[in-house]
Amino acid sequence: MLKQLNTPAIVLGASLLAASGVSQAYEAGDILMRVGSASVNPESKSDGTNLLPNESVSANDNTQLGLSSTYMIDKNWGIEVLAASPFTHDIKAKGGTLNGVSIGETKQLPPTVTAQYYFLDSTNTIQPYAGIGLNFTVFFDEETDTGAEGLGYDSLALDNSTGLTAQVGIDYKVDQNIFINASAMYAQIGSTATLTGEGQPDLTVDYDLDPMVYRLNLGYRY
DSSP states (O other): OOOOOOSHHHHHHHHHTTOOOSOOOOOTTOEEEEEEEEEEEOOSOOOOBSSOTTOEEEEOOEEEEEEEEEEESSSSEEEEEEEESOEEEEEEEESSTTTTOEEEEEEEEOOEEEEEEEOOOSOOSEEEEEEEEEEEEEEEEEEEOHHHHHTTOOEEEEOOEEEEEEEEEEEEESSSSEEEEEEEEEEOOEEEEEEEOTTSOOEEEEEEOOOEEEEEEEEEEO
């Protein structure tokens, strides 16, 4: 869970800590809307498969439109609901004799609810925060590709997932209501992928994707 948060979004966030000037103090009842890019970066590979223990799979990174809304309970605590356009991941064999072979594709949606703590209660240009929450990931539109079909499999299914999340972020105020946001979130996402085909034993693999999710947003305070 502890990974280096050294992506451009977090570098931007760190640089904003040096800024000062415009006041920003959130209040109870404020609604903070954030919209921008959301990049999901899964773990590099899965466990071995049940039938081919030396074979694992990997899923590529994907960036989509992210949208979130935070309701401020008081000046320090807020509840965020995060949504996004569907992420698409290509699944490929990694390691073993099938290394690099395309297995299939899946889409996923990761709605997430997070309790956030905003550290600064005085007027500040910047507002750092941290949060912990719950993620529910839905996989859908799974399709097999040539690699799986060459092994006799024509159907792919992935189990949905529920897990914890941890988040850090920072808001930088442009004016009284508009701000720029950068954040990073770790999400526990695990699934069992199952390939089926007529006359073939089911081929399964457990994959803890556990991605880092990086966001860069434009925000508005209502």
